[in-house]
Amino acid sequence: MEGIRSGAVSAHHNYMISGMLRPGFLVGDPGSAKGFYLLADFLLPGENTPRISGRFFDERGDMLLELTWNRLMLDPADCLYRPTPYGFHLSKSSGEIILETTTRRFPNGYITSFSGRLYDEKGVLKLDQEGSSARLVGNDSIMLTAPYQGCFGKEKKNA
Amino acid sequence: MLKRNRYMDRGTCLVWVFGDYADYFQNRVTLQLIAKGKALASELGTRVGVVVLGEDIGQYVMEYVAHGADVIYAADNNALKDYDVELFTAVAASWVEIFRPEIFLAGATAFGRELFPRIAKRLRTGLSADCVALEIDRETGAFVQTTPAFGGDLLADVVTPVMRPQMATVHPGIFRELPHDPFALAELIHPPLPNLPERKIEVVRRRKEKARRASLTDAGVVIVGGKGVGSRANFDKLFQLAELLGGEVGATRPAVNAGWAGEERLLGQTGKSVRPRLLITIGTSGALQYTAGIRGSETVIAVNRDHSAPIFGLADLGIVGDADRILSLLIEELNRRL
Amino acid sequence: MHIAVCIKQVPDVAAVRIDRERMTIVREGVQNIINPSDYQALSLALALRAGLGGTLTVLTMGPPQSEEALFEAIAAGADRGVLLTDPCFAGADTLATSHVLARAISRLEPLPSVVFCGNNTTDSDTGHVGPQVAEELGLPQVCGIFEVQPESLQTLLAKRVRDGYLETIRAACPVLFTVKGVSEPVLLPGLGSLQSAFSAGSIVRWGRNELDLTMDETGLTGSATRVWRLRAAPHRTKGEILTGQAHDLVKEILKRLEAMSLVEEEQIHG
Numbered sequence: 144m145e146g147i148r149s150g151a152v153s154a155h156h157n158y159m160i161s162g163m164l165r166p167g168f169l170v171g172d173p174g175s176a177k178g179f180y181l182l183a184d185f186l187l188p189g190e191n192t193p194r195i196s197g198r199f200f201d202e203r204g205d206m207l208l209e210l211t212w213n214r215l216m217l218d219p220a221d222c223l224y225r226p227t228p229y230g231f232h233l234s235k236s237s238g239e240i241i242l243e244t245t246t247r248r249f250p251n252g253y254i255t256s257f258s259g260r261l262y263d264e265k266g267v268l269k270l271d272q273e274g275s276s277a278r279l280v281g282n283d284s285i286m287l288t289a290p291y292q293g294c295f296g297k298e299k300k301n302a
Numbered sequence: 303m304l305k306r307n308r309y310m311d312r313g314t315c316l317v318w319v320f321g322d323y324a325d326y327f328q329n330r331v332t333l334q335l336i337a338k339g340k341a342l343a344s345e346l347g348t349r350v351g352v353v354v355l356g357e358d359i360g361q362y363v364m365e366y367v368a369h370g371a372d373v374i375y376a377a378d379n380n381a382l383k384d385y386d387v388e389l390f391t392a393v394a395a396s397w398v399e400i401f402r403p404e405i406f407l408a409g410a411t412a413f414g415r416e417l418f419p420r421i422a423k424r425l426r427t428g429l430s431a432d433c434v435a436l437e438i439d440r441e442t443g444a445f446v447q448t449t450p451a452f453g454g455d456l457l458a459d460v461v462t463p464v465m466r467p468q469m470a471t472v473h474p475g476i477f478r479e480l481p482h483d484p485f486a487l488a489e490l491i492h493p494p495l496p497n498l499p500e501r502k503i504e505v506v507r508r509r510k511e512k513a514r515r516a517s518l519t520d521a522g523v524v525i526v527g528g529k530g531v532g533s534r535a536n537f538d539k540l541f542q543l544a545e546l547l548g549g550e551v552g553a554t555r556p557a558v559n560a561g562w563a564g565e566e567r568l569l570g571q572t573g574k575s576v577r578p579r580l581l582i583t584i585g586t587s588g589a590l591q592y593t594a595g596i597r598g599s600e601t602v603i604a605v606n607r608d609h610s611a612p613i614f615g616l617a618d619l620g621i622v623g624d625a626d627r628i629l630s631l632l633i634e635e636l637n638r639r640l
Numbered sequence: 641m642h643i644a645v646c647i648k649q650v651p652d653v654a655a656v657r658i659d660r661e662r663m664t665i666v667r668e669g670v671q672n673i674i675n676p677s678d679y680q681a682l683s684l685a686l687a688l689r690a691g692l693g694g695t696l697t698v699l700t701m702g703p704p705q706s707e708e709a710l711f712e713a714i715a716a717g718a719d720r721g722v723l724l725t726d727p728c729f730a731g732a733d734t735l736a737t738s739h740v741l742a743r744a745i746s747r748l749e750p751l752p753s754v755v756f757c758g759n760n761t762t763d764s765d766t767g768h769v770g771p772q773v774a775e776e777l778g779l780p781q782v783c784g785i786f787e788v789q790p791e792s793l794q795t796l797l798a799k800r801v802r803d804g805y806l807e808t809i810r811a812a813c814p815v816l817f818t819v820k821g822v823s824e825p826v827l828l829p830g831l832g833s834l835q836s837a838f839s840a841g842s843i844v845r846w847g848r849n850e851l852d853l854t855m856d857e858t859g860l861t862g863s864a865t866r867v868w869r870l871r872a873a874p875h876r877t878k879g880e881i882l883t884g885q886a887h888d889l890v891k892e893i894l895k896r897l898e899a900m901s902l903v904e905e906e907q908i909h910g
């Protein structure tokens with residue numbers, strides 16, 4: 144039916160993305176060696192910090208950084224990772240924000256929202272800022288209803 | 303690969319519950335209805351869904367999922383920020399027309415009781431009021447909605463034979479909620495919003511009600527004293543207890559006649575009816591003319607020195623003891639904990 | 641300003657007894673009265689009219705003897721009464737009841753700017769009729785008010801208690817209010833006069849034909865619900881009854897209060 148959007152929602156933790164709650168989502172392929180991806184992993188009860196991974200580029204398609212489970216692994220453009228009381232903050236050396244996460248805590252669960260803009264390796268906008276929250280551009284995201292079990296690019300090379 | 307989750311085994315979702323989150327944590331009726339709705343849905347081979355309207359409703363959505371909702375129908379929209387009967391009617395009725403549920407339940411809260419008649423009327427379907435039991439009749443398959451009649455002495459079994467959905471408001475505290483399950487997953491649906499009517503009603507001021515007079519019938523906690531309270535001085539302690547619990551004071555006929563409380567506090571057949579979450583009745587025998595006014599209470603605690611007092615037949619917790627002694631100790635203990 | 645008030649005649653509950661064997665209410669010797677919250681609605685309507693001027697119409701749907709309720713209201717100051725009576729109106733659920741009332745109100749001239757109903761009746765107590773009349777007439781509703789005052793020519797300020805809060809609500813006319821909790825409704829029988837109550841033309845009677853309703857829209861056939869059966873309420877099962885030392889008993893009460901989140905759990909000081 145037209146105009147009906149649907150997905151899954153978890154009782155424990157969700158990401159607020161494109162105006163909807165989602166327990167986890169993935170854009171792009173973390174297994175690729177070079178391309179853009181954004182992985183907002185599914186959290187199990189007991190886990191209260193969202194796990195974010197990704198390989199991000201600027202609007203010209205130049206690589207900015209690679210983040211694996213909230214840790215800066217590659218940082219060719221001298222970006223800055225800063226934890227905040229509610230999540231973390233990624234910015235370019237110029238100070239411009241790349242991505243910021245905010246996790247709100249409720250008596251019974253958590254909701255994480257994003258702000259920022261992300262581009263892929265071709266400089267195509269993948270995550271856009273919409274008011275105070277973020278929206279995925281395009282229809283190529285996959286919803287996660289269990290923790291991500293695939294591999295990341297580097298591990299694959301080593302194996 | 304991703305594991306297939308149960309939420310993905312989509313079937314129809316034909317039992318709906320209206321998600322009333324006002325006064326949340328006090329008001330658990332939506333959770334109770336999800337549990338009951340789930341039981342009804344499994345008898346009908348379908349799933350239970352909850353309609354959640356408002357702005358920034360994520361935490362309520364997640365709470366309903368944790369308590370057993372299979373599907374959430376949500377609108378997270380600034381225009382729906384505050385409860386409004388006309389707006390919510392427009393949205394809920396339009397979604398019923400899209401998804402065509404068989405059953406639609408709401409708590410008989412102040413809001414549920416003014417919203418549901420309007421939705422039912424718009425859909426030209428039947429609605430039963432303040433039900434105390436719901437079941438599917440084994441023989442006929444009818445959805446039987448039981449509502450108290452004539453002050454609660456009789457029960458009326460109401461059915462809606464033809465029109466759909468079969469709608470009911472349900473008395474809080476009748477059904478038991480499911481335990482909170484943080485592992486639960488549900489399907490989340492954002493149906494389209496219809497054209498929204500403009501708000502015609504505006505709440506210009508809202509403040510905690512202090513005036514005792516007007517709120518006895520709406521109070522969440524009511525402390526009632528009867529003849530057994532013994533004296534005016536003792537009766538005054540009921541006011542202290544009520545203050546400590548954020549409640550109101552009621553009285554039986556003899557207590558009013560003794561001048562311990564005004565006529566406006568009289569409960570029963572010739573006085574007011576109350577439906578609090580908690581009613582503590584102290585030194586009252588439990589005459590029918592009095593209990594007619596307290597039947598709607600969710601939980602009743604009775605204090606009486608006579609273990610055979612009829613009031614115990616109605617109490618969830620009966621305390622055999624001296625009214626004044628129990629009152630004084632309770633107040634002391636509550637004061638200590640402040 | 642034209643104000644309409646819906647009133648229903650109900651048996652005086654204080655005097656009603658239930659025959660549990662035959663599952664009927666014993667109405668012998670029981671007086672009929674105006675439903676208490678309708679009486680309160682009428683008192684607010686009279687006060688509003690006293691301030692704004694205009695006419696006040698009372699309507700009731702019921703058997704022919706419900707006319708008494710209209711007389712009583714006119715004697716208290718209402719200008720005219722509409723008796724909605726027809727054998728085919730019998731057995732109506734709230735859907736069908738509100739249909740007849742809404743149709744009748746829509747035939748009043750001029751159209752009322754304010755419609756009052758009671759919040760609920762003491763006999764079947766659904767509380768549906770007010771909101772359903774509002775829905776059919778396309779009016780906004782404010783339920784459970786105990787006071788209303790004009791704010792401007794077109795807006796009214798009403799007060800109600802909701803979830804422990806005192807709310808002041810602004811509503812633009814036309815609007816429907818349901819009323820409850822008026823502490824001392826004052827109806828002064830002398831305000832109108834018995835003479836005007838009984839004078840010709842103060843009460844009109846409308847049935848199905850006058851309202852252009854089909855059989856399918858009224859009474860039992862126009863209803864979506866059916867009362868399937870009436871049965872005696874089982875006596876409530878007993879909970880625990882505890883005896884013992886007052887201190888221990890009070891602890892048990894506190895445990896219940898904690899379970900209901902009415903008091904915080906005792907902190908354990910180490």
Ligand SMILES: Cc1cc2nc3c(=O)[nH]c(=O)nc-3n(C[C@H](O)[C@H](O)[C@H](O)COP(=O)(O)OP(=O)(O)OC[C@H]3O[C@@H](n4cnc5c(N)ncnc54)[C@H](O)[C@@H]3O)c2cc1C
Nearest residue numbers: 528529530554555570571572573585586587589591607625
């Ligand atoms: C037509 C009609 C209408 C009526 N309408 C109403 C009405 O609307 N509301 C109403 O309340 N009544 C009404 N009544 C009166 C009603 O029948 C009862 O008489 C009344 O409810 C009894 O009030 P009570 O329980 O306070 O007093 P009692 O029946 O005298 O009971 C007092 C109780 O306190 C206990 N007690 C005594 N001392 C102590 C102590 N130290 N510690 C602990 N417990 C103690 C006793 O064991 C006893 O059970 C009506 C009566 C009639 C005929």
Ligand SMILES: Cc1cc2nc3c(=O)[nH]c(=O)nc-3n(C[C@H](O)[C@H](O)[C@H](O)COP(=O)(O)OP(=O)(O)OC[C@H]3O[C@@H](n4cnc5c(N)ncnc54)[C@H](O)[C@@H]3O)c2cc1C
Nearest residue numbers: 430451646701733734757758760761764765766767768769
């Ligand atoms: C045992 C029993 C159970 C019932 N259960 C249901 C049920 O679950 N669902 C259902 O739809 N119907 C039910 N009914 C039918 C219902 O009682 C009638 O439709 C009745 O005419 C209106 O309902 P009420 O008295 O509850 O009015 P309420 O909705 O409680 O009345 C609110 C206000 O509307 C106005 N009003 C109501 N009736 C009239 C009238 N006749 N004339 C003028 N003004 C009026 C008054 O201002 C009144 O204060 C039941 C009837 C019985 C006997």
